[in-house]
Amino acid sequence: MGRPIDARGWIFEVRDEKAATETWLRIGNLKSWNRNESENEETADTTTNDSEGYYEQDVMQRGATIEVEGLYAQVTTGAPDPGQAYIDNVWTYRLGADSRGRIRWRHQTQSVWVxxxxxxxxxxxSGGTNDKTSWGASFTRCGKPKTEAVAGGGTPT
Incomplete structure (x- = not known):
């Protein structure tokens, strides 16, 4: 039986679509995340008289979302966290076909990105007088997920 893994060990990155070469930006200062593999799922009722009173269905569409929440972050130079800044200042303002981007994620012990x-x-x-400013984003999957080995052989840490 496997050992449970720490929730804090998940890494989330977004691809900088503006960069000339493939560039992934880590989303920093996350406090929580939620992946829902049944979001936007659609089914078709296939129950007939031959079902003998038992419900039947076929899944017609799969969907998924990831929600991340954390603290609005600035690195020591005073510049915002690169992943948060890209989402807030670039990706959020793209519309239509341009509204799609790429996200990848894995646990630090895994050698494959999703x-x-x-x-x-x-x-x-948001935030109150004695709070830090919160930050978050929701990603909705478009199409079938892919996987990719972690660069450099993908030795889990």
Whole structure:
């Protein structure tokens, strides 16, 4: 039986579509995440008299979302976190066919990335007098997921 893995060990990155070469930006300062593999699922009822009173269905469409939440981050230079800044200032403002981007994610112990073509919806930002500013985003998968080995042989850490 396998050992449970820490939720804090998940890594989420977005692809910088503006960069001349393939560039992935880590989304920093995350506090929580949620992946829902049944979001946007559609089914067709296939129950007939031959079902003898038992419900039957076929899945016609699969969908999935990832929601990430954390703290609005600035690195030590005063510049914002690269992943958060790309989502907030670039990806969020793209529309139509341009609204799709790429996200990849894996646990730090895994040697394979899961890649999604996705759209992004920015999350709410808030805070009170003695709070840090919150930050978040939701990604909706578009199409079938892909996988890719971690560069450099993918030795799990």
């Amino acid at each position: 890649l999604w073509d996705a759209t992004v919806t920015p999350g709410e930002q």
